[in-house]
Amino acid sequence: DTEVTQTPKHLVMGMTNKKSLKCEQHMGHRAMYWYKQKAKKPPELMFVYSYEKLSINESVPSRFSPECPNSSLLNLHLHALQPEDSALYLCASSPPNTRNTGELFFGEGSRLTVL
Amino acid sequence: SQQGEEDPQALSIQEGENATMNCSYKTSINNLQWYRQNSGRGLVHLILIRSNEREKHSGRLRVTLDTSKKSSSLLITASRAADTASYFCATEVTGGGNKLTFGTGTQLKVEL
Numbered sequence: 001d002t003e004v005t006q007t008p009k010h011l012v013m014g015m016t017n018k019k020s021l022k023c024e025q026h027m028g029h030r031a032m033y034w035y036k037q038k039a040k041k042p043p044e045l046m047f048v049y050s051y052e053k054l055s056i057n058e059s060v061p062s063r064f065s066p067e068c069p070n071s072s073l074l075n076l077h078l079h080a081l082q083p084e085d086s087a088l089y090l091c092a093s094s095p096p097n098t099r100n101t102g103e104l105f106f107g108e109g110s111r112l113t114v115l
Numbered sequence: 116s117q118q119g120e121e122d123p124q125a126l127s128i129q130e131g132e133n134a135t136m137n138c139s140y141k142t143s144i145n146n147l148q149w150y151r152q153n154s155g156r157g158l159v160h161l162i163l164i165r166s167n168e169r170e171k172h173s174g175r176l177r178v179t180l181d182t183s184k185k186s187s188s189l190l191i192t193a194s195r196a197a198d199t200a201s202y203f204c205a206t207e208v209t210g211g212g213n214k215l216t217f218g219t220g221t222q223l224k225v226e227l
Contacts, residue, residue: 004157031213042203042217043158050213090157094213103148104205104215106157 006091006107014115015081021110023074023091030096032074033104034066037088049074051096081114088112119204119218127224134191136221138204139184145207147180148215149189152201161189161202166209194225 004025013019023032031050035043048056049068057066063085065077074091088111092104119140128134138147146165150158164171164180164187171178177190191198204218 033213033215042220045214045216048213055212056214088155092158102146103160103163104150104158106150106159108157109155111155 004091004093004105004107006089006110008110009108010111010113012113012115013078013081015083017081018077018079020078021076021089021091021112023076023107024072025093025105026072027093027095027105028071029093029105030071031094032068033092033094034074034076035090035092037090037109043090047076078112081112083114086112086114119206119216121202121204121218121221123221124219125222125224127226128194130194130196130225130227132194132225134194134198134223134225136189136202136223138187138189138218140187140204140206140218141185143182143209145209147178147187148205148207149176149178149187150203150205150217152203152220154200158203191223194223196225196227199223199225 007022033048034046037043045058046060047066052068063080067075088109090109091107094102094104119138121138148163149161152158162173162178164178175192180187201220201222203220205215
């Protein structure tokens with residue numbers, strides 16, 4: 001299984017809603033990532049988990065809350081979002097490598113619209 | 116910012132022609148990677164070149180890396196309509212941990 005699966009594919013939420021994005025991989029990867037991508041822009045790193053511990057937070061607002069329940073799952077909890085948070089949210093994983101990152105495997109993304 | 120700058124921003128060619136896109140970055144890196152993204156989809160890894168490598172091939176892809184100029188190029192030979200996509204370079208800064216930063220991207224259109 002060489003896939004990263006993201007659910008839901010599309011999500012529409014109001015600014016007062018609480019929702020979650022989910023990401024799953026069964027490749028034994030121990031690093032998992034959340035990226036945010038606006039239209040016609042490159043992906044921007046949000047969070048990195050390494051061995052289920054948060055290792056990088058790119059100064060992301062607290063209305064985004066990541067969670068890594070186990071080595072296969074990564075969640076992104078959303079609360080009190082703003083319309084400008086509408087974007088494609090991409091999850092990725094990479095094999096364990098203490099020296100450098102290596103190849104990232106991406107999911108197809110969750111398209112989020114905040115009304 | 117370490118974000119790579121890519122040029123051209125957009126490239127339109129005919130099927131069968133070669134496509135070349137360039138990436139420049141600012142600080143020393145462990146490796147540089149190239150990814151492809153079809154519209155609204157996830158990214159697909161194409162090739163990784165390490166800082167001590169100068170050239171790498173994979174099928175119709177050829178990547179070069181010049182660390183003295185802090186630049187890389189991706190050449191796609193004998194392009195096909197299916198190569199139409201956005202192409203991003205991504206760099207891992209030396210000592211940066213698991214942090215891969217993407218360049219601005221090149222939108223490639225291959226016409227029949």
